[in-house]
Amino acid sequence: MTASADLIATADAHCAPTYDPLPVVAATAEGAWVTDVEGRRYLDLLAGYSALNFGHRNRRLLEAARAQLERVTLTSRAFLHDRFAAFCAELAELCGMEMVLPVNTGVEAVESAVKTARKWGYRVKGVPSEMAKIVVASGNFHGRTTTVISFSTDPEARADFGPYTPGFQIVPYGDLTAMREALTENTVAVLLEPIQGESGVIVPPEGYLPGVRELTRERNVLFVADEIQSGLGRTGRTFACEHEGVVPDMYVLGKALGGGIVPVSAVVSSAEVLGVFRPGEHGSTFGGNPLACAVALEVIAMLRTGEFQARAAELGARMHRTLAALPATGTVTAVRGRGLWAGVDVAPRLGTGRQAAERLMGRGVLAKESHGATVRLSPPLVIGETDLDWGLEQLAGVLGV
Template sequence: MTTTTTDLHALEAHAAHNYHPLPVVIAEAEGAWVTDVHGRRYLDALAGYSALNFGHRHPTLIGAAEAQLRRVTLTSRAFHHDQFGPFCSDLARLTGMDAVLPMNTGAEAVETAIKLARRWGYRVKGVPRDQATILVARENFHGRTTTIVGFSTDPDARDDFGPYAPGFRQVPYGDAAAIEAAIDDTTVAVLLEPVQGEAGIRIPPAGYLREVRRITHERGVLFLADEIQSGLGRTGTTFACELEDVVPDVFLLGKALGGGVVPVSAITARRELMDVFTPGSHGSTFGGNPLACAVGRAVIGLLETGEFQARGRELGARLAAGLHALPSDKVAEVRTIGLWAGIELVPGRPARDVCERMLANGVLAKDTHETTVRLAPPLVVTESEVDRLVEVLADAIG
């Protein structure tokens, strides 16, 4: 197959215009690198918004998928299959919980956690029916369903999709006192990203997560940790909550749980919380399917060695050192945690332009909120590739 640059218009002729991709057409990928239809290679510094933490086509993950493809790919939850129990057991062990509910996408995991919190609020806490409220942080990103965008503060995600579901209250991110002040008798949960990804890698103040955990425990409110982007090695730990020795009531997982092979998400919780779900109260045709479970088990196996978390810490430190050397007259702020970074440009320097210049020099990155370049290279990236990434970014900033 050959595709010219002008064919980019043909590629989108029948597609909805809900994305504004960079002008590249990827045909192959392996590890930290992708190859376009012209044979040009690019270092992938986005990794599918952290869905590709283990790189493209990791041999262990591809092997697990290929083996399962030869056996059975879907049964629906109307029947048991031999991968489901082991997957749930493995993920429960990884998260330190004892119950797992698999779904497909990150947004589905968030919706599932919302349903758990509300039903727990009514059946256990005693909140009056249909009065439950959940606290969320401003600048959050938890997905794009109509419920979720209703409590977003991003106008691109939210505008003109109403009417919105009630039951959510916004508080400033990083302000534990605001959470404590906002809790009342109707509050069933606090839903937070330990690090805000789509907002531009926004890292809360030290001690914030510990305070949220203390407050929610003392006030009888569930802490729902959305680790869909921040989890599974990205921050140099299995979960970002570990950075403050915090264990939430519910983990929300996705993206890298499918290894970039199939969409896999899940929530994990203590059994007494998860048991608010009863047969028929929640489900998914594809959630927990054999192929997803086989790949998810292989992902968990990679994480249990600790290798990828260590790479996140060590290579993240190298990335941070390089980024903090960028010129202060062109970069307003650098935010890094593990192998994850948001580079805030000074006003008047569009991040999209920087990403297009990086593309021209063989590195894929993506802008967010107009002035932020975000970086999330796969955890298989090498030291020299991290150095190359910083060099290309520095040249693109000019």
């Protein structure tokens, strides 16, 4: 038995079967490349679902983490530490907002946004107690806690986990008419992904996000943008909402904010919205811890230059030029995406997205299937042109092009 096979068997025996990972066992990584325990190298075209936007073991981020490890790593929120104020202020500035609610994981940030919107609805908008409604879109993926799966339309995410949390209304993604009809006096928020990642990198119709922004302003409803996967440079802008000139009332951020080193997430909004909280009403022991703040501050500094956004736009255009030729070959039924992010729907005669990902792994490329037929590509923003071209050549080879 190989080292990989032995480790996979041990993991299968002792880890709850919540994932079905590709049979590769990483040992080291650098930039856009991963090396397994047998020494085989793979080009990473997933980047931890955008958590690794700046690549594996980014030097600037590692140095920030190491320096902080020598000082203080946790105080809890019972005390302040010397990186906290700068983290909150600089993240708020990056977002064009005023206040930050720091937490850990993406789904914790979504849960916090839900609580924020409800409390704002009761304290500011004047919605009757227990009557607040939040409108979401079909095909959404905001995480897997009990509340969040309560408004999922994915049967796998929901089955056997009920009873579900009330207070949500689901409308078709991209349908402004349905959105308009769903908003009532008791609606406190609309929660959307500007681009739906887990559904297969679904970009909404042009004008949809501005239309939602206009409707929410008219109806005194918060527009909450879940930019956990789409934000922080992935689409060629700091936030995917920027492509259509939209500024939401609240950003939900995560993944890349921790630089692939520590989980860092946050809700970012105005003082009017986040100021509804009082001490004791919400909290997180590890949220905004010194190590998280040190890494996130370096991420913010890197994004402030615009270098990585520009790189995602340039390399994304290069990637999409190549991918755009695939449907004409009959091997791909659709290609979607923006920036350095794409969903490629494999023709049924060539198998499933999972089978395509397995064949890509055999060629030294790591990617992820989504919803049956789709192969999702989200390379690190630091990937080189030559490496990107090579990875796309391997995809073409898997498709028989």
